[in-house]
Amino acid sequence: MSDQVTVCTPEELMAVIFSREVRDWETIGVGAASPIPAAGCILAEQLKAPHITLIILGSKEYYPFPAGSSELHFLAQRGELDLFFLSGVQMDRHGNINLHVLGDYKSPQMRLPGAYGSAMLYYMAHRVILFRTEHSRRTFVEKVDFVTAAGITPESVYREGGPTKVVTPKAVLSWDGKKGEWALDAVNPGSTVEDIQANTGFTLRLSPMVQMTPPPTEQELSVLRTVVRQKLERIYPEFARTKIRPD
């Protein structure tokens, strides 16, 4: 039985981890190009958090507003967004994320689409969870090439929230607000502390609570692969079909 439940795709594992971070009654936003957080939040709604207000950009079912994506943006700016998910081409030790360029800003090796609201959402959502399917030394770096949104700001800056966790296929990192850096919080099934450190471009302290991530339960996987997969197919058809296995 346990063999069967631990065999899942990295995307399924991450969706399950996201679902465990959701608290009932929260207002939760899922931005563009974020199928894994979308899957995780729908899973949480099905299993344990039936009263969440879920806003998924690109969805008709999970979109409670009369206008466009500015609605989510301004809701967050009012301080009414509890949880949001961000990613980056690079993320660094001090919680900075980069969505702009690789290399020098003026003559970059690669130019990316840019902040897309993250330079406000990272400050104004109460909790932000970062995610990346690639856990490597080129994604987790000592210092990002360009700070699109900052992990740390001085006291003179109004901030509702900020970084709380990073979720990858290998690990969960948690934010140490006092030290202003990430610590290893949980080791995912199939990974080890050594493997995670070897693939992270900065030294990771172990959080005092460090643990093994409990593998997805049979219930989590079966709901993910049925109800959630079906709902997700209306928003992210290609992702739902290829990354979430049919039950």
Added chain:
Amino acid sequence: MYSMVQAGSMGLPFVAVRGLMGTDILKNRPDLKVIADPFHPMEKVVAAQPIRPDVAVFHALKADRFGNSITPGLRDDLMMARAARRAVVTAEELTDKELTMRDAPNDTFLPAIDVDVVVQVPWGAHPCSCGLLYGLDDAHLREYVQAAQEEKTFKNYLERYVAGVKNHQEYLQRVGVMNLLPAEKINV
């Protein structure tokens, strides 16, 4: 960015925005400046210049002769149309019937007062989608992504689909868009 467009739509001199502090965005954008919050002088905020584009272009499902237009889905088009000095609508269909908000229960309505120009352009969103009328042209998008990898192939792409066609009709023939949907759906 939304705030800056909204400020443009409201005719404001500038707008205060949250976040952005400590980023490299501030180092590279002359239209964003850190100021002391005049009402809470201990706090620093970013003041942003409004965005007022010269022209904004929207693609609509339908438009009427007055400029009333319906764009697909729920969008921020009204804010953008107002921020722009001129708003141009290209539409799949021009109708003789005067359109109102009631014709767009699940879509976005742009009132004539905020629209300056209407042009009929069937398949005007290609290779992107247009509401329920037609979906993404995946094959064409893949061709574009492939071509955009290198300067030379990208130039060839532009020559074939942009510079080298006389008009929109010829573009449609070249991309083969008429083959995308069954014939009965073409005369929308």
